[in-house]
Amino acid sequence: MTKTTKKPVNVPANYEPSDDEEFMNPVQKEYFRQKLLAWKADIVAETRNTVEYLRGENVSHPDPADTAAANADRQLELRTKDRLRKLTNKIEKALRRIENGTYGxxxxxxxxxxxxxxxxxxxxxxxxxxxxxxxxxxxxxxx
Structure with missing residues (x-):
């Protein structure tokens, strides 16, 4: 049994999808796949920065107001991280839709x-x- 490999699709520099071409042709699919992967990479980097920030953050301050402010900042970072996690899941689903032909x-x-x-x-x-x-x-x- 032979395994079929997909032929790589090159997206021209400065390419923008157009209504003048076939909807979700291989170049459009690759364009959106690359766009989604770049977005995901940005989110992963941002999440890594957030985790590093939270690890380095000392929420115990001598002043109760400073402790409360630090805790509020920490909660905001955690909510942001959760939103980014959910967004990453949506990106993964979009990538799967590209693979199974239902994207767009x-x-x-x-x-x-x-x-x-x-x-x-x-x-x-x-x-x-x-x-x-x-x-x-x-x-x-x-x-």
């Missing part, structure tokens, strides 16, 4: 998500219209 397809409508939306938010799973309907529904339930 709205989970609600099955229609393609606009390239501009994906470029701005590469983890998007809903088209702009579906996202707006979703948000209107949330406002109605909350109101």
């Amino acid at each position: 397809i709205c989970e609600e409508t099955g229609d393609p998500i606009e390239l501009r939306r994906l470029d701005a938010r590469p983890i998007a799973t809903l088209s702009l219209e579906a996202q707006e309907m979703h948000e209107r529904g949330e406002r109605l339930r909350a109101g």
Whole structure:
């Protein structure tokens, strides 16, 4: 049994996905894959910095106000780290969607998500219209 290997796809310098080309062609997929991987690498580096900061932070200060401020800073860092962890999970899911061929397809409508939306938010799973309907529904339930 032979194992098939994917032929590497080169993304031209200064490439921007265009509506004039086939949706989610190999170059677009590679463009978004690279964008997601770079974003993930930035998050990993930021998380590493946060962990190093938290390890070096001494929250025991002689002044109770200083201790309270340090604890508040620590809580903020922990919340930020949790948000970054959740974002990393969304990036991983987007990368899996690229691999299985469902990236860029709205989970609600099955229609393609606009390239501009994906470029701005590469983890998007809903088209702009579906996202707006979703948000209107949330406002109605909350109101």
